[in-house]
Amino acid sequence: MTERLSLRARSLDDADALAPWRERFIVPDGVIYLDGNSLGCLPRATPQRMEQVIRGEWGAGLIRSWNSADWVDLPARLGAKIAPLIGAQPQEVIACDSTSVNLFKLIAAALDMQRDRGNGARKVVLSEPGNFPTDLYMIEGLERQRLARRRLASRDSLLSALDDDVALLLLTHAHYKTGELFDMGELTRAAHEAGALVLWDLSHSGGALPVHLNHCVADGEGADFAVGCGYKYFNGGPGAPAYAFVAERHLAALRQPLTGWFGHAEPFAFSDDYTAARGIEQLQCGTPPVLGLAALEVGVDLIAEMGVARLYGKSQALSEFFCQCLGECGVALELVSPSDPHRRGSQLSYRHEHAYAICQALIARGVIGDFRDPDILRFGFAPAYLRFADIARAVGHLAEVMRTGEWQRSEFHRRAAVT
Amino acid sequence: MTERLSLRARSLDDADALAPWRERFIVPDGVIYLDGNSLGCLPRATPQRMEQVIRGEWGAGLIRSWNSADWVDLPARLGAKIAPLIGAQPQEVIACDSTSVNLFKLIAAALDMQRDRGNGARKVVLSEPGNFPTDLYMIEGLERQRLARRRLASRDSLLSALDDDVALLLLTHAHYKTGELFDMGELTRAAHEAGALVLWDLSHSGGALPVHLNHCVADGEGADFAVGCGYKYFNGGPGAPAYAFVAERHLAALRQPLTGWFGHAEPFAFSDDYTAARGIEQLQCGTPPVLGLAALEVGVDLIAEMGVARLYGKSQALSEFFCQCLGECGVALELVSPSDPHRRGSQLSYRHEHAYAICQALIARGVIGDFRDPDILRFGFAPAYLRFADIARAVGHLAEVMRTGEWQRSEFHRRAAVT
Incomplete structure (x- = not known):
């Protein structure tokens, strides 16, 4: 790393209004963490909050805490906190x-809604190849039940694939591999014009950048549905609960198939017959996972305090600085993310035949990015706890790994269970 | 409470081989907890284990812990620990x-399996009215998709309702309200003879009494499927993850509709097409909830150490002693649980017009049982942390509440959100 980059990093950190927030997270010594888009860091307040939930609410309060600690409303209360961060109303998340x-x-709810509208012939769920696998797989489960037909069309042919058979357009706002952003407004409008509904997966954008579910279309209806992840930018912990959004205009007609007791209008009436709750609560199924939700709440509160617009601004600055550093250090890697920072989420991805080994060599040096099969090296810039100095140092390590051919060591080629 | 009962309780506690285990749980001072069948007590080891998972595995290990802390295998590893407690093989849970x-x-998997066997006309899922609501509701979600038809038949007409239309018999082994046990062997055999599959809900029996899923039928095939709850007798914490069992003979043909990436044969190959994992791992859907699973593991380990046969023996002794105490104290309540302890799980339930208010009056005295709409007062006997002396004292309080009419106070009639 050059002296110049080091100085530049210091001045950027000095000017960074979000810099003090790093102290609100526990970042292990000796680690530069460029994987907050896979699992967010531990907020400093989480262990104490969990101790309180575990010893106080569960241990001492026991069953009474469903009322006294308001566990019963935790899913909706937390949803209402996430809502403004994704451009939704509190009662929609x-x-x-x-x-x-x-x-x-x-x-399933979207297909059901199309049937109710007399569009039962529309069974196609349209997405793109290379979308995050679980999004594509979940369509297949419904396909096997003959409730859906999956259709995949590449980005540049999505609009023409939006024909009369399409019930639902299902896309991930920020691509998990490349970080490329869809124009949410353009696609939402196109889908609606074609008579389709839209479901946005916000896993790589919620908490990372401003999302405007309700107002993405200037003079039309916004998104219909959305889902998102709790363990990436929201720092909710490994396998944290997720969230779901339904536009208010759809809530009354909403019917989702996982009709569990917590989605019932009166769960504690213990009736034999299911009557869906009127609001977003209908999306609940089983008993809420209180420990996971409590941990997620700490992370969401932090992101809300920092503000997603500020966070996105900093993550764009971090990723641009990463590119500058690469250039100065003479590291030439094939960028697969958009070079325009406004067209990508909070990450940069590079293609390299030996991406896996390079990633492992970096991890051995304490620079944690990640690898995505088959050849993608992915660096996430979670701005809540990353410093510009970290970026400069990370690129220094990357330059060394590439210059020395360190990644060629056999130990870096052994595949782990989770890559 | 009479002196005699007090002495009798002391001698029962002195002879109780499980008595020392109470120290392994945190039971709040001033509380007699007769609701471990709703939410189990906090194991003493849980807070420290959670601190380790949160600070050590998440905070310090970050994304690396999917491999280094073996988070990726936690669902199957924990399933394998639950398996012997419910009469299953490790690879079935x-x-x-x-x-x-x-x-x-x-x-859905059972209906799919019947279709694959050429029994597509069998669409009925048979259960009993008054089964735990979520069991009945989950059939309704599939009914709306026209994949299932729900049929409810009372206990004494279940066998005759098992006709050629029945794809699946879905029953709860120990009834949530009354604790009455089904004869798992008899019903499993009858279902199989009628060409139906069987799914047992073990929420109120797993961890409470010996369950023999694989060997419940002396000379025939055992249960096909089962599910169960982590937060009751397994002490996994509020909304803990649940478990699921599939008999080994069905694993190869199993197709379940929630085809998420963690049920994929190779989740980290990130392919566009779903290929189900070969084993029980296929039942996974999204990313495993590590915090919840880690807490559950502590509870399961404890129950495994104590042994379900010993636990059930003690819970039967506790509930029989409860009945004796009621008699001695002259409390006459209408028992709705079977009077034969071998025909019930670890609970006793009574019907009373003012069950809610009586329950609240007891809670105010530190005796926590629960109320089930509309008129059931339910006392659970989680033998891992209950003493015979607790039972004697609880009945003393109940006798006082009934004798004085204390439950008539208006404050005990105000309904909380969760009853």
């Missing part, structure tokens, strides 16, 4: 289950 | 999602 399970609920 | 979500997967 709930935290529950996993992203995958929420995808199932909402894909 | 997995911990994941909620009981409700697992019900959906397995009901």
Whole structure:
């Protein structure tokens, strides 16, 4: 790393209004963490909050805490906190289950809604090849039940694939591999014009950049449905609960197939027959996972305090600085993310035949990015706890790994269970 | 409470081989907890284990812990620990999602299996009215998709309702309200003879009494499917992950509709097309909820150490002693649980017009049982942390509440959100 980059990093950190927030997270010594888009860092307040939930609410409060600690409303209360961060109203979002399970609920609900509107012949769920696998897989489960037909069309042919058979357009706002952003407004409008509904997966954009679900179309209806992940930019912990959004105009007609007791209008009436709750609560299925939700709440509160617009501004500055550093250090890697920072989320991805080994060599040096099969090296810029100095140092390590051919060592080629 | 009962309780406690285990749980001072069948107590080891998972594995290990802390295998590893407690083989059980979500997967899988066998006309899922609501509701979600038809038949007419239309018999082994046990062997055999599959909900029996899923039928095939709850007798914490069982003979043909990436044969190959994992791992859907699973593991380990046969023996002794105490104290309540302890799980339930208010009056005295709409007062006997002396004292309080009419105070009639 050059002296110049080091100085530049210091001056950027000095000017960074978000710099003090790093102290609100526990970042391990000796680690530069460029993987907050896979699993966010631990907020400093989380262990204490969990101790309180575990010893106080569970241990001492026991069953009474469903009322006294208001566990029963935690999914909706947390949803209401996430809502403004994704351009939704509080009553349109709930935290529950996993992203995958929420995808199932909402894909099925969209198909059901089309049937109710007399569009039962529309069975196609349209997405793009290379979308995050679980999004594509969840369509397949419904396909096997003959409830859906999956259609994949590349980015440049999506609009022409939006024909009369399409019930739902299902896309990930920021691509998990490349970070490329879809124009949410353009696609939402096109889908609506074609008579389709839209479901946005916000896993790589929620908490990372401003999302405007309700107002993405200037003079038309906004997004219909959305899901998102709790363990990436929201720092909710490994396998944290996910969240789901349904536009208010759809809530009354909403019917989702995972009709569990917590989605019932009166769960504690214990009736034999299911009557869906009127609001977003209907999206709940089983008993809420209180420990996971409590941890997620800490992370969401932090992101809300920092503000997604500020966070996105800093992450764009971080990624641009990463590119500058690469240039100065003479590292030439094939960028697969958009070079325009406004067209990507909070990450940069590069293609290299030996991406896996390079990633492992970096991890051995304490620079944690990640690898995505088959040949993608992915660096995430979670701005809540990353410094410009970290970027400069990370690129210094990357330059060394490439210059020395360190990644060629056999130990870096052994595949782990999770890559 | 009479002196005699007090002495009798002391001698029972002195002779109780499980008595020292109470120290392994945190039971709040001043509380007699007769609701471990709703939310189990906090194991003493859980807070420290959670601190380690949160600070060590998440905070310091970050994304690396999917491999280094073996998070990726936690659902199957924990399933393998639950397996022997419910009469299953290690490769037949997995911990994941909620009981409700697992019900959906397995009901749909059973219907799918019947179609594959050429029995597509069999669409009826048979259960009993008054089964735990979520079990009944989850059938309704599939009914709306025209994949299932729900049929409810009372206990004494279940066998005759098992006709050629029945694809699946879905029953709860120990009834949530009354604790009455089904004869798992008799019903499993009858279902199989009628060409139906069987799914047992073990929420109120797993961890409470010996369950023999694989060997419940002396000379025939055992249960096909089962689900169960992590937060009751397994002490996994509020909304803990649930577990699911599929008999080994069905694993190869199993197809469940929640085809998320963690159920894929190679999740980290990130392919566009879903290929189900070969084993029980296929039942996974989204990313495993690590915090919830880690807490559940502590509870399961404890129950495994104590042994379900010993636990059930003690819980029967506790509930029999409860009945004796009621008699001695002259409290006459209408028992709705079977009077034969071998025909019930670890609970006793009574019907009373003012069950809600009586329950509240007891809670105010530190005796926590629960109320089930409309008129059931339910006392659970979680033998891992209950003493015979607690039972004697609890009945003393109940006798006082009934004798004085204390429950008539208006404050005990105000309904909380969760009853």
